[in-house]
Amino acid sequence: MTRSHPKKRNNSVDMDIEASTFSSTASISTALSSTSSLPPGPSGLPVVGSAFEYKGPQTNLKWTEQYGPIYYVRMGEKSLVYLNTIELVEKYMEGRNGEQFLDRPMGPAAFGEGLLFGSGERWKNNKRAFMKAMHTNTLLEDMESAVQTELAIVLENLHKKAAKGRPTRIGDLLLPACGNVVSGFLLGGSLPRFCPERESLHMIIKNLQGVDLNSKLTQITLKYPKMREPLKRLTFRDIVDVHGTSRRLQRLIRQWIRQTRTGFIFRSHTSSTPSTQCPFHFNSPAANTSAEHANTGDKRLSLSTPQSNTNAAASSDNEVSGVTDESSEAIKTPTNEMSPGNEFTNLAGHSEADQQEGTDEDSTDSDEDIFKTPITPGSLTKHYISTESLLTVPKDDTRAEEIMQNEAQLTSLGFSSVAPGEQPFEPMEPSALVDTPDCPKTPITEFQWQFGREMSINEQHFSILQRILSQPEFAGVTEENDEELLQSLVDMFFGGVTTVLSALEFVLMYLSKNTTMQMLAQQEIARVLAAEAERVSDDPTAQADIKVTWSMREQMPYLRACIIEGLRLGSVTPSSLPHVASVETEIEDFIIPKNTFVLAGIYSLHRDPKEYLDAHEFRPQRHLDSEGKLTVPRSYRPFGVGARRCVGETLAEMELFIFTAAILQEFNVKSPARSKKASAMETHMRIVHRLKDFKCVLEKRK
Numbered sequence: 001m002t003r004s005h006p007k008k009r010n011n012s013v014d015m016d017i018e019a020s021t022f023s024s025t026a027s028i029s030t031a032l033s034s035t036s037s038l039p040p041g042p043s044g045l046p047v048v049g050s051a052f053e054y055k056g057p058q059t060n061l062k063w064t065e066q067y068g069p070i071y072y073v074r075m076g077e078k079s080l081v082y083l084n085t086i087e088l089v090e091k092y093m094e095g096r097n098g099e100q101f102l103d104r105p106m107g108p109a110a111f112g113e114g115l116l117f118g119s120g121e122r123w124k125n126n127k128r129a130f131m132k133a134m135h136t137n138t139l140l141e142d143m144e145s146a147v148q149t150e151l152a153i154v155l156e157n158l159h160k161k162a163a164k165g166r167p168t169r170i171g172d173l174l175l176p177a178c179g180n181v182v183s184g185f186l187l188g189g190s191l192p193r194f195c196p197e198r199e200s201l202h203m204i205i206k207n208l209q210g211v212d213l214n215s216k217l218t219q220i221t222l223k224y225p226k227m228r229e230p231l232k233r234l235t236f237r238d239i240v241d242v243h244g245t246s247r248r249l250q251r252l253i254r255q256w257i258r259q260t261r262t263g264f265i266f267r268s269h270t271s272s273t274p275s276t277q278c279p280f281h282f283n284s285p286a287a288n289t290s291a292e293h294a295n296t297g298d299k300r301l302s303l304s305t306p307q308s309n310t311n312a313a314a315s316s317d318n319e320v321s322g323v324t325d326e327s328s329e330a331i332k333t334p335t336n337e338m339s340p341g342n343e344f345t346n347l348a349g350h351s352e353a354d355q356q357e358g359t360d361e362d363s364t365d366s367d368e369d370i371f372k373t374p375i376t377p378g379s380l381t382k383h384y385i386s387t388e389s390l391l392t393v394p395k396d397d398t399r400a401e402e403i404m405q406n407e408a409q410l411t412s413l414g415f416s417s418v419a420p421g422e423q424p425f426e427p428m429e430p431s432a433l434v435d436t437p438d439c440p441k442t443p444i445t446e447f448q449w450q451f452g453r454e455m456s457i458n459e460q461h462f463s464i465l466q467r468i469l470s471q472p473e474f475a476g477v478t479e480e481n482d483e484e485l486l487q488s489l490v491d492m493f494f495g496g497v498t499t500v501l502s503a504l505e506f507v508l509m510y511l512s513k514n515t516t517m518q519m520l521a522q523q524e525i526a527r528v529l530a531a532e533a534e535r536v537s538d539d540p541t542a543q544a545d546i547k548v549t550w551s552m553r554e555q556m557p558y559l560r561a562c563i564i565e566g567l568r569l570g571s572v573t574p575s576s577l578p579h580v581a582s583v584e585t586e587i588e589d590f591i592i593p594k595n596t597f598v599l600a601g602i603y604s605l606h607r608d609p610k611e612y613l614d615a616h617e618f619r620p621q622r623h624l625d626s627e628g629k630l631t632v633p634r635s636y637r638p639f640g641v642g643a644r645r646c647v648g649e650t651l652a653e654m655e656l657f658i659f660t661a662a663i664l665q666e667f668n669v670k671s672p673a674r675s676k677k678a679s680a681m682e683t684h685m686r687i688v689h690r691l692k693d694f695k696c697v698l699e700k701r702k
């Protein structure tokens with residue numbers, strides 16, 4: 001195939017030329033306006049296309065520099081088109097135009113299609129149900145309690161590491177926390193520290209982080225799972241069993257669903273002496289705890305069950321028993337044999353993070369803290385905000401006001417009704433949107449609009465999982481037909497663990513290499529905490545007890561600028577996931593055949609020299625205006641684009657903010673003395689773009 005390469009150029013040209021080339025959408029379309037061909041791009045080899053040329057996001061950037069803001073590339077039988085400037089992304093992938101690119105290709109999902117790889121009505125159902133369940137006034141509170149609980153454990157472990165003064169692979173300590181935040185968020189409270197489910201989850205996400213989606217071996221075994229063993233033997237390489245891992249996670253989640261449905265009521269509660277009992281082992285004596293808990297919203301699961309459900313619980317345990325390889329020992333531990341604090345200490349591959357010892361404290365959960373009434377799906381719906389009220393168009397001012405108040409949250413959930421920094425949300429009739437020919441730059445789609453009207457509050461303070469289960473979209477779902485529900489829940493872990501982990505590593509790596517910037521962030525944190533201490537107490541020693549909370553984010557623009565800069569350069573997901581063209585269409589006069597994968601080239605967007613001066617440099621200041629206020633760059637899309645944008649954006653931002661702030665508050669993060677600059681920054685593609693081997697030395701601050 002011959003394709004025109006209007007912007008073919010040398011990679012080593014200076015920045016000015018690069019700037020004018022990289023973003024010159026207009027000149028490209030002028031040059032090719034009459035051609036109506038495929039966009040330019042590498043021609044590749046027969047059959048495999050450019051698959052062997054691709055070496056990760058740097059290759060995307062090289063192609064962007066070579067072929068311009070839109071290029072076409074063939075990878076095996078797949079045809080991909082990358083859009084690499086924010087103008088193109090906004091114009092074609094967001095707003096109403098984006099609706100022709102809403103679908104995904106068939107993904108590696110083992111079960112249903114789910115949130116990440118679903119398409120059409122099924123995906124819309126899943127996404128709508130999840131977003132509605134999450135769209136509650138208590139969302140931030142739920143998220144923060146999960147984050148703070150894990151943070152307490154992480155800090156304790158980091159202090160132990162710091163005491164040794166040796167380089168630490170900090171990702172190993174953060175990984176379980178990132179997984180447990182997702183489960184804690186879904187379940188309405190963190191799993192107790194010593195609990196088989198926590199152990200299983202840790203094993204599962206450890207597997208997940210090893211998945212190398214770029215590896216041909218992984219791709220083959222995704223398609224032909226039976227080939228995994230022979231290939232492993234043939235190549236002497238370890239190949240993660242993605243389907244098996246996914247199935248294990250499904251079984252764990254199915255157990256949580258069963259518990260939620262059959263009368264085990266998850267209910268989060270604030271406690272300074274949190275439960276160490278595993279909710280699935282309610283008969284076990286209180287276990288010892290070693291976590292030092294933050295007073296700020298530490299929530300662990302409480303559980304109550306009617307007597308009649310005891311057997312159901314036991315059988316659920318057994319169901320999980322047979323499931324995992326690595327974690328089966330943990331799960332086989334019979335309920336009544338669990339002894340306090342030491343029940344998992346013999347496990348093979350026990351999490352380093354969870355093996356630490358600490359102070360003993362008995363659980364003091366009181367019955368008042370616990371919901372007693374079993375909730376069946378039927379009764380849940382009765383107690384639950386009625387579907388009718390969810391779907392009603394706001395008629396009175398109060399409801400409209402409520403909606404407007406929730407707009408910030410709606411935006412943060414990825415359902416922005418307006419482009420960042422543009423006009424505020426105003427409830428409108430959908431017809432006004434559908435019929436308006438001249439849409440604003442980032443107009444909401446009809447789908448987004450419909451969702452926007454269905455927000456609710458969570459008066460009963462149900463867990464997100466309870467809310468998901470009670471959405472009308474999942475009415476009538478049983479274990480016989482729960483593929484979509486299960487896969488969507490699995491996707492929360494596939495999408496929400498290694499991404500956050502990798503982002504944290506990038507931020508900490510850049511700060512460890514830029515000590516002045518680290519110091520500025522630390523000073524900002526100290527200032528805010530001191531002011532807060534003064535506000536709440538006259539006692540100067542009280543400052544030590546003040547923890548960073550999400551509510552402080554507005555006061556810490558510099559820290560947030562560091563995080564944005566880390567995420568910009570790290571580009572944990574170097575491109576969006578593929579959005580499939582549902583019809584043959586045109587982008588800037590190029591033909592985009594039906595079924596082409598259209599992707600936002602996030603790595604290129606984040607390094608567009610037109611948008612960022614010295615785009616490859618870590619410069620948090622670029623995100624602050626002259627008054628020191630945070631300004632999020634227009635060309636910043638770490639969480640993807642349009643209606644397929646990430647559902648975990650707010651959770652991820654909260655984790656990044658609270659974890660980074662707390663770590664910087666307690667430690668100086670330093671590069672190991674012997675780490676060579678280049679190797680310390682080497683990255684690879686796994687499920688996400690990640691630093692290859694990030695280690696740092698933690699020095700306890702005075």
Ligand code: HEM
Nearest residue numbers: 116495496499500503573576577639640641644646648652
């Ligand atoms: C720094 C952290 C994160 C980054 C960089 C990130 C990035 C992304 C990106 C780029 C997409 C694809 C959007 C597109 O195709 O246009 C995505 C989708 C998704 N993410 Fe995230 N994500 C992060 C954290 C999370 C978290 C914490 C969760 C859940 C707890 C999550 C769950 C999902 C799901 C379910 C989707 C699929 C959405 C859909 O296709 O409709 N992500 N994310």
